[in-house]
Amino acid sequence: MPSLSDSFLQELQLKTDIVDLISSYVSLKKRGNTYVGLCPFHNEKTPSFTVYENTQSFYCFGCGAGGDGVSFMRKIENLDYIDAVKVLAQRAGMQMPDDGYDDSLSKKRRVILQINRETARFYHNYMMSEQGKVGLQYFLNRGLSQKTIRHFGLGYAPNNWDELFKHLKSKGYNVSDMLAAGVVRKGEKGYYDYFRNRVMTPIIDVRGNFIAFGGRVLDDSKPKYINTSDTLVYKKTNEVFGLNYAKDSGKDSLILCEGYMDVIAMHQAGFTNAVAGCGTALTNEQVRLLSRYAKEIILVYDNDEAGQKALNKAISLFDQVDVKISIPTLSG
Numbered sequence: 001m002p003s004l005s006d007s008f009l010q011e012l013q014l015k016t017d018i019v020d021l022i023s024s025y026v027s028l029k030k031r032g033n034t035y036v037g038l039c040p041f042h043n044e045k046t047p048s049f050t051v052y053e054n055t056q057s058f059y060c061f062g063c064g065a066g067g068d069g070v071s072f073m074r075k076i077e078n079l080d081y082i083d084a085v086k087v088l089a090q091r092a093g094m095q096m097p098d099d100g101y102d103d104s105l106s107k108k109r110r111v112i113l114q115i116n117r118e119t120a121r122f123y124h125n126y127m128m129s130e131q132g133k134v135g136l137q138y139f140l141n142r143g144l145s146q147k148t149i150r151h152f153g154l155g156y157a158p159n160n161w162d163e164l165f166k167h168l169k170s171k172g173y174n175v176s177d178m179l180a181a182g183v184v185r186k187g188e189k190g191y192y193d194y195f196r197n198r199v200m201t202p203i204i205d206v207r208g209n210f211i212a213f214g215g216r217v218l219d220d221s222k223p224k225y226i227n228t229s230d231t232l233v234y235k236k237t238n239e240v241f242g243l244n245y246a247k248d249s250g251k252d253s254l255i256l257c258e259g260y261m262d263v264i265a266m267h268q269a270g271f272t273n274a275v276a277g278c279g280t281a282l283t284n285e286q287v288r289l290l291s292r293y294a295k296e297i298i299l300v301y302d303n304d305e306a307g308q309k310a311l312n313k314a315i316s317l318f319d320q321v322d323v324k325i326s327i328p329t330l331s332g
Contacts, residue, residue, distance in 0.1 A: 015092035043320035116210035123155025159197035253296035
């Protein structure tokens, strides 16, 4: 991979104040010539994360994470080197030299994101057509408005073997990239769509990228839900559904629900700070991500045994980060 010029990287470093950068993720307090806070990379109650303004670097005495602004951005946002530089360059109002500096991993990630976006568009358009009205009817029966359906980009995967595969092929995408995105699988008889005859919910990260999908059957057949497996752009233990919208709600609290449909219904009802963890169980990574965007987490879980078990686990996880927890009493 060709390297970025020293002059470009030096200018980027001059225009990136590491205290300002890290303050948008971590609550820092000045201590002498340094700044300290709770480490965003591991659970701790006593601050061991230190930012050095004079050297424009950071170091955590608890877990050993350290480096410069690029290192921080790579680790906090799960980016490769080039994508981390791009984010910082955009933040500093700088133009990247040219796309010739993309490495193969960065290019692969970008193509997967393009495939996911095209796939989401395909599912939504199909559902809004005559052939996909069964999917639209499902969402309408669940009380969702057309506006909400559009807002979340909801869709329907055709009850056909390879309709999405053929569509993506017609758009010029190659099979290896479709497989890497997780929207297509290979079987004994060739390639087939992973999601079929399911209502589809796209999962969008905080930067607005379409990173994965959740699919639900229209009846009670099993498995009820299937989700995108981990890919180059998606690791379910790191992601929170709805945070791309909730972070702009103007509130300093987040409502943590159990599932995607709960979040969507809450947003429709005006609670635009509602989110849900991706995957079946809340993780440390998701808790740390949520604590970066809110001072208070309101836990809204079902009253059944599974819901209460999940609630107790959530309480113990949030107990390890600097955030207030509220548990509302729900009637009915």
